[in-house]
Amino acid sequence: MKLALMDCNNFYASCERAFAPHLVGRPVVVLSNNDGCVIARSQEAKDLGVPMGAPEFKCRALFKHHGIAVFSSNYALYGDMSARVMAVAGGMSPRMEVYSIDEAFLDLTGLERPEDHARLVCETVKRCTGIPVSIGIGPTKTLAKLANKLAKRDRSMGGVLDLPEGLEREALLGRTEIRDVWGIGPRHGKRLIERGVRTALDFCRLPREVVLKSMTVTGLHTWLELRGVPCISLDGVGKSKKAIVSSRSFGRPVESIEDLREALSHYAALAAGKLRAQKGQAASLQVWLETNSFVEGDPQYTAGQSVGLSPATAHTTRIVRAALEVLERIYRPGYRYKKAGVMLTGIEATATAQLSLLDVSEAAEEHAGRGGRLMDAMDRVNAKWGRETLFPASAGIARPWGMRQK
């Protein structure tokens, strides 16, 4: 196996810069929803010490002092740029698995000079999209990830590294901190370091049973993959999601149930649209609310409940109605809510979905299409004239709870 991991450099910052050439060479930062915290930094911004994930209000002085260009996030743009990058890279490899908005695994097995090919992919993606990418190559996904990290760290490699074998590989593993290994998170990382396991090489040298016992089979997969044994296959191509979440923090604290009804209607409609886009239907739905735990002294309340949807559905109005029913059950007045969300689960493909034995008439209507003819019409209108050209009136128009984006 020869697997490559392609990863866009500073993706959101690079997207903004692709359409603002005067920002090339200048520090750029992109903020999360509600302009909350830093989620992307150009290399220049990293060099100035802007921390990942830091709240915007704590960085404001730094931004001003260095003249850093700061953007609210624009997910429509990033999604579109991602699709372009993936289309170019996908056209240069027989098999590709899109792993996240800015990463994809490419199968380079059988190529005579995988590193040369990877360089060609980098150049082509940059030329066609304006987005710089790095590529790491290895026999397993975990090693490809590791190679990618090394390629980014050492700029002399020109953005591409084909992980060597033998002693050279051992030396590289010995210089990789355990927390930088894909699959080792903060929890296991901390425990491993406490036991003297500092590097990827230390981890490889642990006995198999110890890894299995303390980190279950997922940890064992990481251990095997680092030793060159593939455990995580190249799949996920066109895979449907098993859960769809739509949630947002509010632009300002929300207290009234009327505002929560609007927000949850909106989130439920977004989730239902994503569900229809993957030609699925959901058998259950969960709604939750939370207050702002950062505000000490404010009374805190979080609640969530799920409800079955029978028969399973992708119909916006049924999903919105179910979400609002749950809201009525969990809402408590007198709290300043900060965030709410809707999650759809029990997702199955509409084409092979189970029908209801009892509710024949409604089932028949549901199965006339993904969510019936009304949903088909709504989706087509929104595809042609833009998102939310048609939306449920219960989602409101003024939306005082909406996002802040300056």
Place this chain on the structure above:
DNA sequence: TCTGGGGTCCTAGGACCC
């Protein structure tokens, strides 16, 4: 004043079946 939004997989334990 101000701290994001989406996902996946695994395990344990409860409730149930024959």
Place this chain on the structure above:
DNA sequence: TCTGGGGTCCTAGGACCC
């Protein structure tokens, strides 16, 4: 003293990823 053996499904919570 002693109390079968083999399963499934669901949920909550933990750990990880971007």
